[in-house]
Amino acid sequence: MLAPFRGIRYARDRVSGIANVTSPPYDVINGGILDRLRASDPHNVVRLILPGEDAAASKAAATLLREWLSAGVLIRDRMAALYIYEQSVPTQPGPAGLEAAVHGVQYRLLHHPPRSS
Numbered sequence: 001m002l003a004p005f006r007g008i009r010y011a012r013d014r015v016s017g018i019a020n021v022t023s024p025p026y027d028v029i030n031g032g033i034l035d036r037l038r039a040s041d042p043h044n045v046v047r048l049i050l051p052g053e054d055a056a057a058s059k060a061a062a063t064l065l066r067e068w069l070s071a072g073v074l075i076r077d078r079m080a081a082l083y084i085y086e087q088s089v090p091t092q093p094g095p096a097g098l099e100a101a102v103h104g105v106q107y108r109l110l111h112h113p114p115r116s117s
Contacts, residue, residue: 004080014073016041026050043073 015021020041023029026049029037037046051061068074 002082004082006080007077007083008069008074009077010043011072011075014071015043021045023049043068 010018010021012018021044023037023044023046024033026046029046029050034046034050037044048061048065051057051064065074069076
């Protein structure tokens with residue numbers, strides 16, 4: 001069953017700009033890009049999605065998420081919703097390169113065990 005959820009967004013008045021706190025997907029970020037993203041804003045999402053590789057990194061990211069929520073840097077939507085998104089990905093390098101668009105919906109998937117008859 002698909003279920004809506006209350007998403008979490010940046011409070012625009014608490015960050016330097018949405019472009020400075022967002023990032024490409026975590027699996028395409030390398031060292032140089034990671035350093036640039038971390039330097040762009042102290043609240044860049046890479047601090048949550050790529051916190052490091054040591055054993056304490058995930059716990060530190062969870063603590064940071066709670067801090068940003070508590071400080072109002074991140075805010076939870078008032079109403080639960082399904083979230084439609086589009087992501088453009090360059091398919092050819094350069095200013096005249098082609099782009100492919102990925103469309104999707106974010107939702108919670110609820111699993112209920114089958115009822116016994």
